[in-house]
Every structure is written in C-alpha cells, then in structure tokens.
Amino acid sequence: MHVAILGNGITGVSAALRLRELQPDWKITMISGESTYHYSRPALMYIYMGHMRYKETKPYEDSFWEEERIDLVRGWVSSIETEGKKLCFADGQQLDYDRLLIATGAVSNKFGWKGQDLERVQGFYSLMDLKKLYESSEGAERGVIVGGGLIGLEMAEMLHSRGIAVTLLVRESSYWNNVLPDEESAMITEEIRSNGMDLRLSHELEEIVDGGNGEAVAVLTDGGTRIDCQVVGLTAGVSPNKAIAEASGVPCGRGVLVDWSLKTEAPDVWAAGDCAELVNEGEARNTIQQVWYTGKGQGRLAAESIAGETAVYDPGIWFNSAKFLDIEYQTYGQVGFRLPGEEHIVWQDKAAKKLFRIVHISGRLVGINALGMRWRHKVAETWLREDRDVDYVLAHLHEAGFDPEFYPRLEAAIRSSLKGQLAAQGGN
C-alpha cells in the first residue's frame, strides 16, 4: 500500500507520523514544492527577525525521515488523476499512489484590490513569501499592512524589527475586534501604538499604486489618503488552498469538501487541515478550522481513517494562543461567539498589561480569555468539559496558574473582582 501525502506542513506531517505508527509496512511519500523538509510555519517570522535560522525551524533532524521510512519528494504537483490514482508534477513527472491525503494548507486572501498583483505586494504564509519579503524589504523605509489579524500584526512586528516604519490599515474600529472582546482589543491596540506603529483603524485599502515599473510605491485608503511605501502586506485572512483539488475534479466548496472521517468524494482521497471543509448535515454552515492544533488533530485523524480505522473527527474544546508583540494571549472555549444569553466578567490591570475574562451563561462557564498571563490548558479544558459553574472556577483558580515562578499571584485579586461582578449580574 502506498500512501501519498500532498503537503508537508503540520497536517501532512502529523498524518505521516500517525500512519507510520499504525501501518509499519506501508510506503509513505510526503510531497511538497515549498521545502524538502518539514519546517514550522509559525516560525517563519522568527527567521526574518533573526531569532532563528531556517535550520532551527525544522522540528525534526533530517535523518529522522529516513529512520521513519517516510519518503520526501520535492516538487510541485499540478494535477491529480483521481481515477488512475496518479499525481502529475509540473515538471512532467508522475507518481502512482493507492491512497492520497490532500494537505495543501491555505493561501492568503486577495479581494480584487487594484494593484494587488504588483511586485512588493504579498501575503505571508510560506517560505516563498518569506523569500519575497526578504527581497522587497531590502532598503524599504515603510511598509503598509492591510488587515488587522494575527498575521498582519506578525508582519508589522517583522518589519518593525528591521527598523522599517509600519502602517497598519485595519477595517475594524479596534484591532481584531471581530474576534477579540472590547477590552482585549483596546489593550492590544494600545500595545501596537506604544511600540511606535502607525495603526489606522476604520481604514480600508482602496488601491495599491503602481510606480510605473510594476512595483508598488504607495497605497490609497478609502478616505483618499496616500501612504508612500515600498512593501505592502496583504493579510486579510487566508482561504483553503483547493486549487489543485478543484482543477482535478475533487468536489470543493470553499475548501476541499470532506465528511467527518476527512474523506472526499473522490476515490481513496482524503483531505485535512487548512484546506479541508467539513460538511455539516442540514442548515449548519460547514466547518473550516485553520489553526495549528486542528491541523495536527485532523492530520492524525486522517491517518487513522486512511489506515482503515473507524475515525470521526472531534474538534474538542476550542483553544488558541498567540503573542501580540509582548503580550501573550490564550483563549479557551467560546469567547467572541456571541452566544445567546452569554454574560462576561472581566478583570484587568492595564498598566501590567494583564487581563482575565470569563464568559458564562447563567453562571455556567463557556469561555476564558487571558492576556499577559499563562493558564494551564488541561485545567481550563476540564472545567469547560465538566460544565463547571463560575463559582467553582473562581474557587479553583489557583490550580490553573501557569505563570513562571516568582510571578505575582493574582488569583485572589481576580477572584474578588470577578465575584463582585458576578453578584452584580445575578442581581439583574
């Protein structure tokens, strides 16, 4: 049995390693045009900033893949012959497979802006993008980042680290407030500005100006302002990279359509990770999950499904974490989902850049947000899974602290503040 895995990101790699555990004798081939070896995509920014070299971003030593008997093929696949079970490469080569996993990840969104395909204009997702940015930011004085999400701020931080001035154009009225509640958004907005970045809220991109040689030289905002720049980052989210699958006749919607065992409708083809769209029954909108741990989980599950085991994807309890400049962020459960009947209690210390939020419905915990503090994942997850009420959570806060030793213990302050707020809500 030969399993081909298209893509060597975290999803593809998680699938390959799980499959090797389950099927010691199967032939496994992992294919990528981007890099021979798996590297950590979230670490791309650190190469640019000089925290690490490319070498340090590879989570496994090169010899590891040979030890695991996972064949690595470097090349761009241009199409899939799903009937003949063949992968066709751009250079004309072909590769036969018995089962295929599509794990092609995502691509940066472009919304048809004028000038979006000019030189010095790019998203930030891949090694190709990193190389482009290395080149286009050489000698640059200002970069304009369009889009106020995580990748946008990462790009801003990267340029800033090399002394390049940064303007962030954000459509929302506060940074990432389509995801973050107001207080968190305000704290991050303040953090961005205090780092000397030019954050322009409620601004949209109108046009990227061509300097006459096919290179961007400025952007125009919807308000008519012209901002001269030498680099433009387009970071208005990412979409599933379904191009090859779609062109090859694998049914696609927004992403590559799969059932909850991650199987597509094409024979012996699975899809997982950022590129996959899980089909929901009935009215519910299909599920697309595009964060690191879901890629990891979906990759492992796809491997189980490919290996012939009964496998049904369980997204589990949502969590995520990130770092906004110097402020760490963790979220557990459902924050920002605007659930019917949800109420919030928030503790914050603006000077210390720390915040702790509990979202609850009639006293039952549904979500937690934290800024500038570390909390123990397992404990938060257990509270959410066991449907704990907020009183219980507040009484057991000390079990969940994950800050380093000697950090101030804030549980008591948080507990008393939130208890008061909870009591006030109960009185309504």
Added chain:
Amino acid sequence: MDAQETKMHGFDYVFDEETSGFGEPSQAPASESGHGGQTLLQRLAVGLVAVGFVAAIVQIATGKWLGTMPGFLMGVALPAVAGAGYFIESYRHGPAGIKNNGVFFGSLTARGLAGWIAGIAMTALYVMLYFYPSYLGYVPAIWGANGLEQEALVTGGLVKLVEPLATALGVTTSQWFLYGVLYTGSILVFGVRTAMRYRHNRYQLVRTGSVMFFQTIFAWYLPQLLVRFNQPYVEFNGVWPLKNNYLWPEKASAGGELLTGGSLGPYLLGFAVLGVIATPILTYFYGKRWYCSWVCGCGGLAETLGDPWRHLSDKSTRAWKIEKVTIYSVLGLVLLTTGMLWVDYLMTGNKYGSWSGEMRNWYGFYIGAVFSGVVGVGFYPLLGSRVWCRFGCPQAAILGILQRVMSRFRITTNGGQCISCGNCSTYCEMGIDVRSYAQKGENIVRASCVGCGICAAVCPRGVLKLENGSSVLGEERMSS
C-alpha cells in the same frame, strides 16, 4: 469571506532553502534592545568604556599611575561601571519582553568575524592566566627541592593594575587575584545586562541576582577575607567534585591545607563535606538548578557573560551522544583520581600523591585548566556558553543523574499549545531539543537541564513551565 482569487504560489519557486538559507539583511536590524539608534547616554557610556580601556593600556605601557588607586579606578572601575550603565541605557527605553531581534544576524553573536575575534581574545586571556602569567605582569614563585627558590614577582601589567584593590582588601595581588576580579566583574557587569534583558520575567531577575550575589560574596569576597586573616582559601559556593581538591588529601586530610592552615579549617572542612551531603537533598526538591544556574560560579558566568551566545549550543542528537560519553568520563576520572589519591595518602602519607600524583596533575591540567577554563569559557562565542557544564563538569554529571532519577523538578508542557517554532530549543544553552518533547506534550526531565528558565521565557505560546512537582494536580495529571 471567500477570496475572489486563490492563485497557487507559482510552480517557478525552485529556491533551495537548505543550502542557500535566507542570509542576513543588508539593512541593519534595530538594536537588540528593540529600538534603533544610540542615545546620547549610550554614546557617553561607550566613550567612557573606551577611555577606561585606553587608560589601562597607557598605564600598562608606560608604567605611569600603574598600581595606584586612581589608576585602578580609571582603568578597571570606570569601564565596568560605564559598561553596566550602557546596558541599562540600552534596554530601558525599549519595551520589556523577549528581544532576540537580529541575534542570528550579528557578527558577534552568530559566529561572524567579531565572534571569532572575541573567542580568540578570551581564549588567549585564559591561556595567559593558566600558562603564561608573565604576560599579565606576574611571575609566580619558584619552588625547588630546597624550598622556595624565588619569590613571586609582580612586574606590571594587568596584575599590577588591580593591585590597589588587593591592597585595600589586605591581600596580595597575583594572576589569580586578577582572574577573580575579571571573573566577578564580568558576572556583575553582564549580570546587569541579563537582568535588563529579561526584566519582564521575575524568575530571571531573582536568578540573576542570585548568581551575582553568590559570585561576589561567596566565591570572591569571603575567600579574600579568609586569606587576609591567614585562613585556608575556600570558595563557599564550591562543591566537590567541581572543586575537586576540596575533598582531596591536599586539602581535606589531617595534614592538609584546611586543618593545618588556620583556626577556621575544621569549619571549612565541615562546610565542604556539608555541600556534598546537601547536594542530593536540594536536588530532590529543586532539581539541578539550585546549584547550576543559581549558585555556581561557572554557571553564573555562563548566564551573564555567556548569555549573548547561549543559542550557539549544538542541538543535534550527535552532540547529545558525545555529551553523555564525555561528561560521565570526566566524572569517572575525578572519582578515580579522588580514590587513588586517598589510597595513596593512606599508604604513603603523601598528600599530593606518589604514584597517583601524575593522575592528579594530569586531571588538573587537562580537565581543570584546558577543558573548564580555556575551552569552557574561551569558546563561548563559538560553541555557546555551557560547553564545560554540558560536556565536562563532574558536579553537573552527579546533579544530572540525581535530577533524572530522583527529583521533583521538571519542565511541564501546557497541553497541546506547542507550535513547534523552536525558540525553546534554539535558546537552550545546554543544547536540549526542548521542542521535541513540547510538541508531543511531554514533560521535560533531562539530566543536563540546568533550569535557567529561558525556554519558558522565549516560548511565544506560554507552553513551558519550570515546576518542582508540588502542584495540587499531582504528578500523574501534570504529565499530558
């Protein structure tokens, strides 16, 4: 929110990231402190450091002012204070937080020309200290068959430059007094840098304060006092077998230096023995770190002067294999040497050994001087800051075995949050591939971990935490 266009990234990308890499930007990255440009005070500090060095060189070259208190203040104290001031001024304007921008671009920190020059200079200094002190202005005493043949001679140089400090403390200067001043001074000046650099992190602040304290008071000042009052020389943070001869017959036997050298001798011997007894107990509760990154002088220098080069440690499995062979070999050697010396002493009464003396000298030269000194510190800018601690130190070997098999210390991984970015492994001075555990959700219990806590500090997702295993969750539930 569908994209109108999801164009593939182009099949024309044939870049070889493995061999070509991404290189360094021609544009100078912002300074490590997180903001570009030099403030007036920074320039002033650099100027004062330069003035101090010039003053030292002129004094040594001409002999004028050399050995006077004003000469010492100008040539040693001024550059030290100005250097510490430079670090304060460099970091205080930028936001607190992890600032590793440009670490792999800098010539000094990424094995560039400046790194090689620094490495060669530091190595040269060590070679002179250990083997050619006359270049530093000191000719040691010569002992012959009939006793002292020639008294030690201070001829000038750096040894003379620090003499006023020795005089003020009531001791005599020598190459080893100079070494103590440079060593302690480096830990203090660069300790200020470490403290400023990680000032958002209280664990780092407390720990840095600890190594600065133990070096200055325990390893330097109190031993000088002992000498002044004609007591045997002992560094109070030194424990056998790192300080191998503290329990060798030459110091610890009835006729040894400790018991014959002064009234405090028995207490000093008791303290040396206590250190050995306390080792397993403290390691059980706190792990190896109580010594290696809180108390030890070698560790102290690595965490301060060595911090800019911590990322240069080799993370490969090959290096790990070499480490296990070399560190346990050195441990074997020191145990063997200790055993031989005592048997020899009990048989012949010779406290420097007769048939075991050759072994004693061999260990002292190759392990003590060449390995721990010349290679261990001189090669900081090339091999990272913990070469001796990782590949050689027998104390670290013992503490490591204890940590691995019977300690409550471990680094906990926070659920499934790891994004495999590699910051933890990159900045591990001991070359532990921390990420390989974190990405599997496993706790890290490694013999070599000195508990410096930098992996947890640089993690952008808050995944790692140093713990002593007293968590209410208990050991089973803490591992994921």
